[in-house]
Amino acid sequence: MAVLPQSDIDLSNRQWLAQANAIKDEGFIFDCVGLVKGILWGWNGDISRTYGGAGYACNSVPDYDAKKMIDVCREVSTDFSGIVPAEAVWMDGHIGVYVGGGVVVEATPKWMGGVQRSTCANVSPKQLPGTAGNRRWTKHGKLPWVDYSAQENKKEDEMNYYKTINDVPSYYKAAVQKAVDKGALAGGSDGALNVSEDLCRTLTVLDRLGVLD
Numbered sequence: 001m002a003v004l005p006q007s008d009i010d011l012s013n014r015q016w017l018a019q020a021n022a023i024k025d026e027g028f029i030f031d032c033v034g035l036v037k038g039i040l041w042g043w044n045g046d047i048s049r050t051y052g053g054a055g056y057a058c059n060s061v062p063d064y065d066a067k068k069m070i071d072v073c074r075e076v077s078t079d080f081s082g083i084v085p086a087e088a089v090w091m092d093g094h095i096g097v098y099v100g101g102g103v104v105v106e107a108t109p110k111w112m113g114g115v116q117r118s119t120c121a122n123v124s125p126k127q128l129p130g131t132a133g134n135r136r137w138t139k140h141g142k143l144p145w146v147d148y149s150a151q152e153n154k155k156e157d158e159m160n161y162y163k164t165i166n167d168v169p170s171y172y173k174a175a176v177q178k179a180v181d182k183g184a185l186a187g188g189s190d191g192a193l194n195v196s197e198d199l200c201r202t203l204t205v206l207d208r209l210g211v212l213d
């Protein structure tokens with residue numbers, strides 16, 4: 001498993017030792033496919049639990065590497081015009097998850113290193129604000145363990161947008177407020193805001209990973 005708990009480091013996996021020791025008792029280590037599997041296996045950031053609350057090869061999700069994971073996806077394509085949030089994006093040796101709005105969440109040593117947001121150059125030709133960098137992916141596909149029905153029935157122009165911080169649902173609000181406080185999102189003293197539900201969802205995942213702290 002590529003999600004290494006701070007309290008249970010596998011000493012035989014020496015490629016992780018330096019990073020693991022650096023965050024011992026403070027955090028977790030993911031590689032690219034480990035991030036995807038960890039979330040699907042139930043990781044919730046609980047530092048008191050082995051693997052942060054995740055199981056191993058559970059929820060019907062096998063312990064696949066990045067190549068096998070894209071191989072089992074549905075509707076795999078090199079055409080990114082129809083990509084929807086929560087699809088896997090893949091290039092040789094690397095995998096991430098598209099979260100909408102031209103943004104991918106990936107675990108990579110590139111740019112800042114760690115779990116970070118990047119611009120999907122297949123969707124947006126210019127690097128988007130708030131992303132660490134941009135890269136072009138080879139193909140994308142729908143993970144077989146994710147329900148895409150809501151996304152498939154929803155057009156881009158039907159996406160929910162929240163005009164003020166008070167409009168943001170409570171389950172997104174804390175993460176959005178952190179982004180506003182750090183200057184990553186424009187939010188005036190009157191609470192003015194214009195943020196999509198996709199971005200709220202992305203910020204909430206990043207907040208759970210500690211990226212916004």
